[in-house]
Amino acid sequence: MMTGMERLKAAINGTPADRIPVFCNLLDQGAGELGMSLEEYYASGECVAEAQLRMCARFGYDNVWSLFYVGKEAELMGCGRMIYAADGPPNVGEMVVRTYDDIDKLTVPDDITAHPAFAEEMKCLRILRSEVGGKQPICAYVTASMTMPAMLMGMEKWMQLLMMGPPEVRDRLLAKCADLCRKRLAAYHELGVDIVVYSNPFGSTDFIPLKFFHELSVPWMERDLASAASAGIVYYCGSARFGAIIDTILDKLALPAFYLSPHDDIAACKTVIAGRALTCGIINDIMLRTWTRDEIRAEVKRIIDAGMPGGHFLFGTLVMPCSIPEESICTMLDAAYEFGRIGTP
Amino acid sequence: MLQRVMRLYADAVLDTDRDRALQVVTDAVEAHVSPEEVVFEIVLxxxxxxxxxxxxxxxxxxxxxxxxxxxxxxxVEEMIPRFAARPATVGRVIIGTAPGDFHGLGKRIVTGCLKAMMVDVVDLGLNIPAERFVDEAVARHAQVIAVSTMMLHTALGEGGSLGVRRLLRERGLEGRIRIAVGGAPYRFDPNLYKAVEADAWAENGILAGKVITDLIHEVTP
Structure with missing residues (x-):
């Protein structure tokens, strides 16, 4: 049987494989896997690694995560308080940018790997590498500079600054966030991460007008990615659609993979990508909470039928909510393994 | 003329050009377009x-x-004090995010949209318990409670829309006060509003203006 890494490489290179790669993003579920609260769970890199390995082995999907929760990036910029829920991801509990003067006080760590807020993720990564390195793709998550301010000052205030200025204040904040992004990308590269999901909802035309995307998002993405090797970087807009800008991303940034929105037209996006990158077709996982077995199978089949012809395709989920029944997760994965079968290499 | 001004204003707004939109209004007022016409013939x-x-x-x-x-x-806030007669408000809405939810952008868009539609809005802020939503709605004679959530677990939480519904039922207020919900999880599950026992949901902040004013009209004699 092929490993997840072999399947991923086959999908990227368009070479034979037993089936398409299947990425299932179970994060908060790890706490339940180990019988812990989310707060206890996320305090330990060993626990996160153990749960990631257990869930990947039990369900049979192809990826593991070093990501704890998205808000963790704010901790690297000085956020000292997270708010935990019993059944969902932790929220940033304090905004480190409360006034524009706070922007000048923000400090981007010189060495991300030496920062205390990164210590547990480092432990997690080292365990994942030693246990499944080279066999299962290890995924990390980096927020783009255009989106990071939402975690530092809140979406509401960031939208105001972004759209109404002052532009020089906006650009001072974006410069710091781009610096953080570059340093995080370099750290993950050094630590041997296979895939970095580069998350940029503000690089989606669901969030900003197309003109604004070209004038602001593209230049800041170029700065974020200036010193990074593009291999392994996956473009993702946090469930927002971005079919309209794929060609620009390919042209300007040459990214090798696109993790679409469940609301994107997979076949249309594949046509635009035209074999130049991996297309990741994503299920609307919120509906997994209520869909029947037949509905889940029909939706998985629809996605794979739209994306698999011609190869260069991966089936994936968003960040799966805790309220999805395990039976539905199994139904989805079994359907993906069945409909995504290609043949023995 | 008003039609042309409305088009200029709408184009500036779609271009996200606040200065140009406000200049269109300023020019219109200088050309003797009345404050009432600015609101009812241009902004709305x-x-x-x-x-x-x-x-x-x-x-x-x-x-x-x-x-x-x-x-x-x-x-609209600038024009209303200049109206010849103080206009009647369409109704009053209590808005906030559910307990555990700290995402305020959607709520702010809805608030702005409702104000532009001459609806009174009381914004309670973030992380609001169900009791407070209901107490404020009663104290301020609001017709609608709007609960915004960005995450599925906060949408489904007992302290959000479900809690508001329970309190409205217990206090016999369901005939007087409606519940509207909105936010990211509702866009991914259009039936989620039923699971949280809301009366209606809106796909985005702009459409929320119409959904909420329709709810106001349902309970306004």
Whole structure:
């Protein structure tokens, strides 16, 4: 049987494989896997690694995560308080940018790997590498500079600054966030991460007008990615659609993979990508909470039928909510393994 | 002339150009367009045209919703004191995010949109318990409680819309106060509003203006 890494490489290179790669993003579920609260769970890199390995082995999907929760990036910029829920991801509990003067006080760590807020993720990564390195793709998550301010000052205030200025204040904040992004990308590269999901909802035309995307998002993405090797970087807009800008991303940034929105037209996006990158077709996982077995199978089949012809395709989920029944997760994965079968290499 | 001004204003808003939109209004006022005409012939029709565009699936981004709501609210708030007679408000809405939810952007867009539509809005802020939503709605004679959530677990939480429904039922207020919900998880599950026992949901902040005013009319004699 092929490993997840072999399947991923086959999908990227368009070479034979037993089936398409299947990425299932179970994060908060790890706490339940180990019988812990989310707060206890996320305090330990060993626990996160153990749960990631257990869930990947039990369900049979192809990826593991070093990501704890998205808000963790704010901790690297000085956020000292997270708010935990019993059944969902932790929220940033304090905004480190409360006034524009706070922007000048923000400090981007010189060495991300030496920062205390990164210590547990480092432990997690080292365990994942030693246990499944080279066999299962290890995924990390980096927020783009255009989106990071939402975690530092809140979406509401960031939208105001972004759209109404002052532009020089906006650009001072974006410069710091781009610096953080570059340093995080370099750290993950050094630590041997296979895939970095580069998350940029503000690089989606669901969030900003197309003109604004070209004038602001593209230049800041170029700065974020200036010193990074593009291999392994996956473009993702946090469930927002971005079919309209794929060609620009390919042209300007040459990214090798696109993790679409469940609301994107997979076949249309594949046509635009035209074999130049991996297309990741994503299920609307919120509906997994209520869909029947037949509905889940029909939706998985629809996605794979739209994306698999011609190869260069991966089936994936968003960040799966805790309220999805395990039976539905199994139904989805079994359907993906069945409909995504290609043949023995 | 008003039609042309409305078009200029709507184009500036769609271009997210606040300065240009406000200049269109300033020029109109200098050309003796009345404050009432600014609100009812320029701002509201431009919001309605955006609602139509969104309903028809034409791409309108979150930033454009945000700017339309903010600019519209700003213009209406400036015009109302200049009206010849104080206008009757359409109704009153209590808005906030559910307990455990700290994402305020959607709420702000809805608030701006409602203000531009001459609806009184009481914004309670973030992380609001169900009791407070209901107590404030009763104290301020609101017709609608609007609960915004960005995450599925906060949408489904007992302290959010479900808690508001329970309290309305216990206090015999269901005939007087409606519940509207909105936010990211509802866009991924259009039946989620039923699971949280709300009366209606809106796909985005601009359409929320129409959904909420429809609810107000349901309970207003």
């Amino acid at each position: 029709p431009s919001l309605e045209s955006m609602m139509t565009a969104v309903s028809e699936g034409q791409g309108v981004s979150l930033a454009q919703h945000y700017m339309a709501a903010q600019i519209g609210a700003e213009v």
